[in-house]
Amino acid sequence: MFDSLNDQQKKAVEICDKNLLIIAGAGSGKTKTLTYKIAYILKNNLAKPWEILALTFTNKAADEMKDRVANILDTSIDNFYIGTFHALSLRFLRQIGKKYTIYDKHDQEMLVKEIITYLNLDKNKFQPSKVASYISKIKNSSNLEFPTKEFERIYKIYEEKLESNNAVDFDNILIKFIEELKNNDKLRQNFQNQFKFILIDEYQDTNNIQYELIKEFYNGDNRIFAVGDEDQSIYAFRGANINNILSFSNDFLPCEIIKLEKNYRSTKNILNIANTIITHNKTRIGKNLYSDISGVEPVIKEFATNKDEAYFVSNQIKNILMQNDNSSIAVLYRNNNLSRIFEEYFMQFGIAYKKIGAHKFFDKKEIKDILSFIKIAYNEKDDVSFIRSIGNFGGIGLKTIDDIKKIAIDLNTNLFIAASTLTQKKYAKVARFIEFVKILQKKLEFGNISECLKFVFDEVFSDKNFYRQDIRQSNIGELIEFAKNMDIESFMENASLYDYSQSIDGENNLSLPNVSLMTIHAAKGLEFDHVFIVGLNEGILPSLYQDSVIEEERRIMYVGITRAKKTLYLSYYLSDFHNSFIPSRFLKEIAVNKTQLKRYRIGETINHKDFGKGIILNVKEKPLELKVNFFKYGLKILTENDIF
DNA sequence: GTCACTGTCGTTTTT
DNA sequence: CGACAGTGAC
Numbered sequence: 001m002f003d004s005l006n007d008q009q010k011k012a013v014e015i016c017d018k019n020l021l022i023i024a025g026a027g028s029g030k031t032k033t034l035t036y037k038i039a040y041i042l043k044n045n046l047a048k049p050w051e052i053l054a055l056t057f058t059n060k061a062a063d064e065m066k067d068r069v070a071n072i073l074d075t076s077i078d079n080f081y082i083g084t085f086h087a088l089s090l091r092f093l094r095q096i097g098k099k100y101t102i103y104d105k106h107d108q109e110m111l112v113k114e115i116i117t118y119l120n121l122d123k124n125k126f127q128p129s130k131v132a133s134y135i136s137k138i139k140n141s142s143n144l145e146f147p148t149k150e151f152e153r154i155y156k157i158y159e160e161k162l163e164s165n166n167a168v169d170f171d172n173i174l175i176k177f178i179e180e181l182k183n184n185d186k187l188r189q190n191f192q193n194q195f196k197f198i199l200i201d202e203y204q205d206t207n208n209i210q211y212e213l214i215k216e217f218y219n220g221d222n223r224i225f226a227v228g229d230e231d232q233s234i235y236a237f238r239g240a241n242i243n244n245i246l247s248f249s250n251d252f253l254p255c256e257i258i259k260l261e262k263n264y265r266s267t268k269n270i271l272n273i274a275n276t277i278i279t280h281n282k283t284r285i286g287k288n289l290y291s292d293i294s295g296v297e298p299v300i301k302e303f304a305t306n307k308d309e310a311y312f313v314s315n316q317i318k319n320i321l322m323q324n325d326n327s328s329i330a331v332l333y334r335n336n337n338l339s340r341i342f343e344e345y346f347m348q349f350g351i352a353y354k355k356i357g358a359h360k361f362f363d364k365k366e367i368k369d370i371l372s373f374i375k376i377a378y379n380e381k382d383d384v385s386f387i388r389s390i391g392n393f394g395g396i397g398l399k400t401i402d403d404i405k406k407i408a409i410d411l412n413t414n415l416f417i418a419a420s421t422l423t424q425k426k427y428a429k430v431a432r433f434i435e436f437v438k439i440l441q442k443k444l445e446f447g448n449i450s451e452c453l454k455f456v457f458d459e460v461f462s463d464k465n466f467y468r469q470d471i472r473q474s475n476i477g478e479l480i481e482f483a484k485n486m487d488i489e490s491f492m493e494n495a496s497l498y499d500y501s502q503s504i505d506g507e508n509n510l511s512l513p514n515v516s517l518m519t520i521h522a523a524k525g526l527e528f529d530h531v532f533i534v535g536l537n538e539g540i541l542p543s544l545y546q547d548s549v550i551e552e553e554r555r556i557m558y559v560g561i562t563r564a565k566k567t568l569y570l571s572y573y574l575s576d577f578h579n580s581f582i583p584s585r586f587l588k589e590i591a592v593n594k595t596q597l598k599r600y601r602i603g604e605t606i607n608h609k610d611f612g613k614g615i616i617l618n619v620k621e622k623p624l625e626l627k628v629n630f631f632k633y634g635l636k637i638l639t640e641n642d643i644f
Numbered sequence: 645g646t647c648a649c650t651g652t653c654g655t656t657t658t659t
Numbered sequence: 660c661g662a663c664a665g666t667g668a669c
Contacts, residue, residue, distance in 0.1 A: 057659065086659055105658080170659055238658060335656045340660080357658085365661085397646045465648095497659070521657045543656055556657080 001072070002036060005029075012258045013037045016046055019252035021203070021245070022227045025289040026274070026562035027265030027527065030227055031061075034199055035068040037225065038080075041197055042073065049079035053195040053217070055210075056084055057202045057235075059498050061525060065201070081195070085210050086170060087497050089177040094489065096180065096187065101167040101379045102496035106363060108132045108169050110384050115157050118405075121150055139171045140207045140239030164414065166381045174209045181216040192219040203228030203248070207239035215251075224252050230285050231278050234521060234556050236549070242283060261287050263562075265527050267295030270568050273590050274561045280589055281551045289562075298568040300591060302583065306341055306535070306576045313532050314345040316569065317515060320530055321351070327529035330516045332560050334541040338534060339517050352513035357522040360499045366461075366472040367479055371495060373456045374449070377440040378488060380416040383408075387415065393436070393460060395429040404430070449483040449491050520560040531564035533557075536572040537581035557586045611636060 005013060009029055012022045013036050024030035038054070041047050056062040062083045070077045081088060093100070103111065112135070113128040135155055138146070146152040162168060168176055181188045198217055200206070203226035206214070218224060226248055233242045249255045263271055271291050278284070303309040317329055331342055339355060346353050361367065369392050375385035390396050390404075408418035416437070422430050436459070443452050457476055461467040467476065483491055516528070520541075535541065542553035561568060572583045608614065614630035626638040 059659085084659065173659090234657075235659095237656075337655055360658095395646075399645055499659085519657060540656095552657095 002040065005033070005036060006262055008258055008260050008262070009033045009036070012260065013040050015256060015258075016041065016044075016197070016223065019224045019248075019255040020226070021248040021255060021257045022225065022260065023257060023285055023287060024227050024229055024260045025263060025287055026229065026232060026559070027263040028260035028289070029262075029264060030201075030229075030260065031064060031068060033260065034201065034225075034227055035065060035072060037199065038069055039072050047196045049077075050081065051194055051196045052080060052199065053088075053197070054080070054082040054199040055088065055201065055214075056082070057205050058525075059084055059087070061201055062087070064525075084497070085213065086173050087493065089173050089213070090493055090497070092191075093173070093177050093180070098176065098180070099166075099489070100173075100176070101165065101375060101382045101385070102173070102492070103162070103167050103169045103384060104362075104496055105132065105170075106368070107167075107384045108135075110387070111161055111165075112154065112158060114383075114387070115154050115161065119150070119153060119157070121154075126150070126154070136169070136171055137239060139175065140209055161383070164381065165383050166379055167384070171209060174213055178209070178213055178216055181213075188216060189219075191217055192222060196222050198222060198224050200224065200226045200228075202232075204230050204233035204242060204245045205235045205240045206244045207235075208241055209239075211241065211244050218252065230283070231281070231287075231555055232524065232559050232562075234524065234552060234559055236552050246283070246285065257285075259287050261289055263289045263291045265565050266291055266562060267293045267566060269295055269297050270561060270564050273298055273568070274558055276590050277554060277561070277586055278558045281554055283551055295566055297594075298564075298570065300587060300594060301569065301571040303571060303573040304575065306338075306573045307345075309534055309571050309573045310341045310345040312571070313342065313534060313569070314349040314351060316532070317346075317351055317530075318349055321514075325514070327566075328514050328516070328527075329530045329532075330518065330523060330526070330528040330563065331532045331534060332518060332520050332523050332563065333533070333535050334520060334543055334556065336519060338540070342517055342534075346515070346517075351515055353515040353517055354513055356516055356518035361475070361478075362495050362499070364472075364475055366467055366475055369467075370453055370456050370461065370476065370479065373437070373440060373460065374444070374452060375492075376416065377437050377444055377452075378492065380437075381414045383415045386419075389437075390419070390430075390433050393429070393433045396433065400427070400430060403427075444488060447487060449486055449488060450480050453480050453483055520556050520563075523563050524559055527563055527565055529565045530567045530569075531560070532569045532571065533560045534571050536570055536584040536587055538584055539579075539581060541584055541586070554586060557584075608638075 002010065002013065009032070012020065012033050022030075022033065024033065034054070038052060041052060042049065054065060056065060066077050066080070066082050069080065069082070083091070090102075109128040109132045112132045116123060116126050116128065116131070131151070131154060134151070135158060138155065146155065162172060181191065195217055198214065200214065205228075214224065226245070228245045230242060230245050233240060233245070236242065249257055266274075268291050271289050275288060301309075301312065303312065313331060320327060320329060333339065336357070343353070343355065362371070369388065372385040372388035372392070375382050376389050379385075387401060390401060404415055404419045404422070407421065408415050411418055411421070416434075419430050420434050440452060440456070443455060457467070466472065486494070520533070541557060542550055570587060572581065572587065574581055608628075608630070611628075611630040611633045614628040614633075614636070616626055616628055618627035624639060628636050628638060630636055
C-alpha cells in the first residue's frame with residue numbers, strides 16, 4: 001500500500017516520533033502524503049482515529065482529505081477530527097455548551113456601520129468595509145495598535161456588541177476557543193492528551209491566532225505534522241504570517257524538515273517558468289521543483305484590448321474542446337472583475353463553463369433576508385439580524401427602527417427586547433413582528449427548519465416581486481432543500497462557514513462543464529490540463545505597487561502557473577477601454593529571448609503611484625527613460641527606478 | 645412614514 | 660452587476 005510513495009514521501013509518512021515540517025512543492029503529492037500518513041498511524045496502531053486532528057483552511061481541502069482517507073482505509077470517517085480551523089473550533093465550543101451566532105463579513109460590516117452612525121462619525125472617512133477588515137487585521141496581529149482614537153472607540157464598541165449580541169465573527173470563533181483552553185487547564189490537558197497527532201495543511205497560511213491555537217494543543221508529547229509551501233503563501237492580506245512556517249523548526253522540537261520537490265503534475269517547461277519567477281523572492285526556505293514530464297513551450301501573448309484577449313482564449317478553448325472533450329481547462333485571474341468579459345465570450349462561443357467563487361450562495365440577498373428571520377428567532381440578542389428582518393417585515397421603516405435603537409440604548413438592552421416594550425397603537429406593526437418571531441421560535445423548537453424557512457417565505461416575501469424572480473425562487477428552493485433533515489445547530493454552522501459553491505465535485509460528475517473560471521486564490525490546490533492566466537498587467541497582477549506585497553503577488557503568479565499540467569498561456573492586454581496597461585513585471589522576469597515585451601508606447605496613458613494618470617510623450621530604452629505629461633502634476637521625466 | 649424607483653459609484657484575494 | 664443615496668408617490 002505504501003509502495004507508490006517516493007523516498008521523500010515515504011520518509012514524511014513514516015517519521016512519527018518527531019515534529020515534522022513537510023515542505024511540499026506544488027503538485028508534489030501533498031494530500032497523498034498526508035492521507036497516507038494517517039493510514040500509516042492507524043495501521044501501526046500509533047493512535048486511534050479520534051486521536052488524530054487534521055486541520056485545513058478550506059472546506060474543500062477538508063472534504064478532499066475526508067474522501068481520500070475514507071478511500072484508502074475503506075472505512076467510515078465519522079470518528080475523525082478533520083475540518084477547518086473554524087469548523088472544528090466551533091464544534092469544540094459547542095461540546096462545552098458555548099453557542100454563538102456567527103457574523104460573516106457582511107454582518108460584520110453592518111455592525112460596524114451601526115456603530116459609526118451611533119458615534120456620529122463621517123461615513124466617508126470610516127468606510128464600514130475598510131474598518132471591518134482593519135478590525136480583523138488588528139485581531140490577527142497580537143499587538144493592539146490603533147491608528148486613531150475614533151478607531152479605538154469603534155473597535156471597543158464592536159467587541160462589546162459582539163458580546164452582548166451573543167455573536168462571534170470569524171476571528172472570534174478561534175479567539176473564544178483559545179480563551180476557553182487558556183482558562184481551563186483540565187480542558188486543555190484533555191485535548192492535548194486526546195490528540196496524539198496533529199496534522200496541519202497549508203501551514204504557510206496560518207495566522208497568529210491559528211498559531212496560538214496550535215500552541216495550546218501542543219504539550220511536547222504529542223506530535224505536530226505541518227505541511228506547507230512558503231512559495232504558495234498568498235493569504236497575508238488576511239493575516240497569514242509566513243514566519244510561522246519559516247520558524248517552525250524553532251517552535252516545535254525535536255523537529256525534522258522534509259522537502260518534497262518532485263512534481264507529478266506539470267511539464268518541465270511549465271516548472272521552468274514557475275521556478276524562474278519564484279527565485280526572485282527573498283523570503284523563502286528554498287526548493288527547486290523538478291519534473292520528468294516533457295511537453296510544449298508555454299505561450300506568452302499580448303493583446304491590444306481585453307476583448308481581444310477574451311476572443312483569443314475562447315477560440316483556443318473551443319479548439320481544445322473539439323480535439324479532446326475530456327481535458328480540464330481553467331481561465332485564472334487576479335480578481336473577479338476580469339471574469340465578466342470571458343463569460344460574455346463563452347456565451348457567444350457556446351462554451352459551457354462553471355464560475356467558482358465570486359458569489360457565495362449564502363451571501364445572496366434573498367438567502368440572507370430569509371435567514372435573518374431564522375437567526376433572530378434562534379438568538380433574540382442578534383441585533384444585526386433584528387435590523388435586517390424587521391426591515392423586510394413590511395410596514396416598518398427607518399424611523400421606527402431608530403425609535404427602537406434609542407429605547408435599546410436607554411434600557412441598555414438588545415433591540416428585540418426594546419421592541420417588545422412598544423405597546424402604543426402606532427407601533428402595532430412592531431408588535432406584529434415580535435409576535436411573528438415568537439411563532440417562529442415555537443416552530444423552530446420542533447426542529448423542522450425547512451418548514452420554518454418556507455413559512456418565512458410565504459408570510460413575508462412571497463408577494464414581493466424581487467423574490468418571485470426565477471433565479472431567486474430557485475435559490476430559495478435550494479435553501480429549503482438544503483435545510484432538510486438538518487438540526488438547527490448544524491444548519492447555522494453550515495450556513496455561516498460552508499461555501500458550497502466551491503465544493504462542486506467535477507471529477508465524479510461528467511455532466512459538469514470542463515471549463516472553469518476562477519481567481520488564482522480559488523484555484524489553489526487544484527490542477528488543470530490547460531491553464532490560461534489572463535490580465536497579466538501591472539496593476540492587476542501585481543495588483544499593488546508596494547514592495548511589501550510584491551513577493552506575495554509573485555507567489556500568486558507562481559500558484560497560478562503551477563496549476564497547469566500540459567499547456568499554459570500567459571497573456572496581457574494594453575487597454576480595457578478605461579485604462580491603459582503595461583505588461584506585468586513577472587512576464588519580464590521570464591521573457592528572456594522568448595518574446596519581445598513592449599512595455600511602454602508613446603501616446604498611452606499610465607497610472608503612477610504618486611502622480612496619478614498621465615500620457616507618455618516619449619520613450620527611450622536602455623537606460624529606460626519616460627517623458628510623461630501627468631494630468632495633475634504636468635511634465636515629468638521618469639527613469640526605471642521611479643516608474644513603479 | 646414607508647416604499648419603489650432611478651442614477652451613480654466602485655471592485656483584490658477569503659475562513 | 661449590486662449596493663446605496665436621493666426623490667417622489669401613496
